[in-house]
Amino acid sequence: MSATLPELTFDCIVVGETYAERDIDVTDEMVAAYASAVGAKAPPAYLMAASWSVPRVSFLKWQVPAGGIHARQTWQSFRTIPSGGRVRLRTTAREKFHSKSRPYVVFESVIEDHAGGVLARGEMTILWPR
């Protein structure tokens, strides 16, 4: 399937465009597996929802090239992500720039509950693969 998806190159990324928008059903098993993987003493782990925002994980309509380098991450949590509920992830390109001739993209991700309340948000800066 992925071979038929368009490749998301640096040049084709449009600032302001949303690249991931999907609902995620948060299960006890998901919360436990993530917490165990990161060594959390008590689930849920703080950054679980941030893991959903990674482009190669969440951009389901694009083929995101391998080799990107995670350069910077911000994350702010407003409420605990509920297990057993449905949340919505939305990831939007906020900035593109070059630094020392290298291409960077900043994506903002927002996690909302079923009522539209913001649970968490953050920005991921990626040195985009050529």
Place this chain on the structure above:
Amino acid sequence: MTRPPSIPARFAEFVWTVTQAQIDAYAAAAGANDPIHIDPAGRADSGGTIAQGMLVLAVMAEYVADSVSDRSSWHENGAIDVRFRAPARPGDRLSVQAALMEEPSAEPDEGSVSYELWCENPAGIRIVAGKARIPLAAFNT
């Protein structure tokens, strides 16, 4: 204002040894299964696999959660801002540390304090570094 004793100048160091098993577990849990993380053969030219940046940061965030009195306050109003400077590899023995940046009275947002937060390798190089803004409520002040 004097810093309340419940707000420490530093958190106790956490020493973390990165393992391929943990990288694999994170790949399965988070879907972060690029070959660069899970296929040593695919990265033979550069020293093997590297840990997911989000895994390293998640371990750092749990270190904060374990260092405060009330982890739910961290979940409900905590913030992180870090830069990734170098990769972590299986076998690396990393030190996660945090130090108070300012006295609480100097904070623009008086409901929180900021800690410098970093993860360094045995050579003392900070491979991930930035800050965490922690609600005062997390210290039960």
